[in-house]
Amino acid sequence: MRKASKSSVQKAGVGPERMKVIRDPTKMQATANRLRGEGLLIGFVPTMGYLHEGHASLLRAARKRSDVVVLSIFVNPTQFGPHEDLAKYPRDIERDEEMARQEGVDYIFYPEAASMYPEGYQTYVNVEQLTRSHCGVSRPTHFRGVATVCTKLFNLVLPHRAYFGQKDYQQAAVIRRMVKDLNMNLEIAVMPTVREADGLAMSSRNVYLSPDERKDALCLHESLQMANDMFHSGESDAKKIVKAMRANIESKRSARIDYVSIVDTDTLEELDVIRDKAVVLLAVFMGKTRLIDNDILCRGTARRAR
Numbered sequence: 001m002r003k004a005s006k007s008s009v010q011k012a013g014v015g016p017e018r019m020k021v022i023r024d025p026t027k028m029q030a031t032a033n034r035l036r037g038e039g040l041l042i043g044f045v046p047t048m049g050y051l052h053e054g055h056a057s058l059l060r061a062a063r064k065r066s067d068v069v070v071l072s073i074f075v076n077p078t079q080f081g082p083h084e085d086l087a088k089y090p091r092d093i094e095r096d097e098e099m100a101r102q103e104g105v106d107y108i109f110y111p112e113a114a115s116m117y118p119e120g121y122q123t124y125v126n127v128e129q130l131t132r133s134h135c136g137v138s139r140p141t142h143f144r145g146v147a148t149v150c151t152k153l154f155n156l157v158l159p160h161r162a163y164f165g166q167k168d169y170q171q172a173a174v175i176r177r178m179v180k181d182l183n184m185n186l187e188i189a190v191m192p193t194v195r196e197a198d199g200l201a202m203s204s205r206n207v208y209l210s211p212d213e214r215k216d217a218l219c220l221h222e223s224l225q226m227a228n229d230m231f232h233s234g235e236s237d238a239k240k241i242v243k244a245m246r247a248n249i250e251s252k253r254s255a256r257i258d259y260v261s262i263v264d265t266d267t268l269e270e271l272d273v274i275r276d277k278a279v280v281l282l283a284v285f286m287g288k289t290r291l292i293d294n295d296i297l298c299r300g301t302a303r304r305a306r
């Protein structure tokens with residue numbers, strides 16, 4: 001995939017100074033078809049808005065490697081369970097537009113729920129196995145909603161490459177699998193997790209944390225560092241590492257573990273012994289807010305940057 005010449009990009013009338021907001025799915029698809037017809041490479045960052053530095057890093061990666069950058073902002077109802085935070089999910093479209101402009105976005109696709117799921121809607125995409133474990137246990141319909149909306153977004157934005165964050169490790173694995181299984185014509189790029197200065201992974205849900213919960217939430221990153229240190233000091237027994245991580249998390253007042261798990265990087269199957277590579281996945285409630293994080297353990301590579 002190669003970027004087009006500067007003059008073709010200019011001719012297509014795209015550029016951050018002309019950032020456009022498209023609300024109608026049909027118009028989004030017609031625009032994407034036109035851009036593809038002009039030979040332009042479309043980079044896509046799907047989000048639910050309330051953008052933070054993690055999203056900005058995805059937009060920057062897309063900007064570097066594409067002629068046209070499309071950002072979608074859509075709080076997708078089908079990936080929320082009945083008792084989850086759909087109604088109160090944080091939203092700030094004006095701030096998002098400003099950040100998008102600064103990051104050189106060409107198009108924001110900002111559809112309404114009724115235009116994505118009109119009356120009579122009944123088609124869903126289900127990735128069978130990868131969605132059953134980990135987040136799929138406490139959020140049984142979540143990945144069906146994610147896979148469905150990503151399929152719809154890919155069909156509307158027609159990207160050559162779509163960018164996801166490693167923080168949502170299971171989500172990225174599900175999307176990769178779906179793209180492969182359904183022969184979708186795009187590449188999935190997974191970019192490193194962006195963290196606050198003290199190590200907390202950036203997430204739109206961090207705004208829900210009280211000051212005490214925010215302090216305690218550092219245990220997610222701390223316990224991942226602990227796993228990394230144990231692994232690089234020669235420990236390969238996954239149960240021992242998980243036990244140490246759990247003890248660290250359980251020592252925090254506001255923390256309640258959903259899962260801590262060391263798994264194969266592709267299949268997400270639980271490992272007893274870590275050979276060359278594995279991923280540590282965790283989900284922890286801090287008060288009522290459920291946070292996730294992960295880290296890849298890889299023999300032969302330097303310890304993770306702090």
Ligand code: PAF
Binds near residue numbers: 074171
């Ligand atoms: O990661 C997210 O923000 C969402 O799950 C996604 C991929 C935009 C689908 O709604």
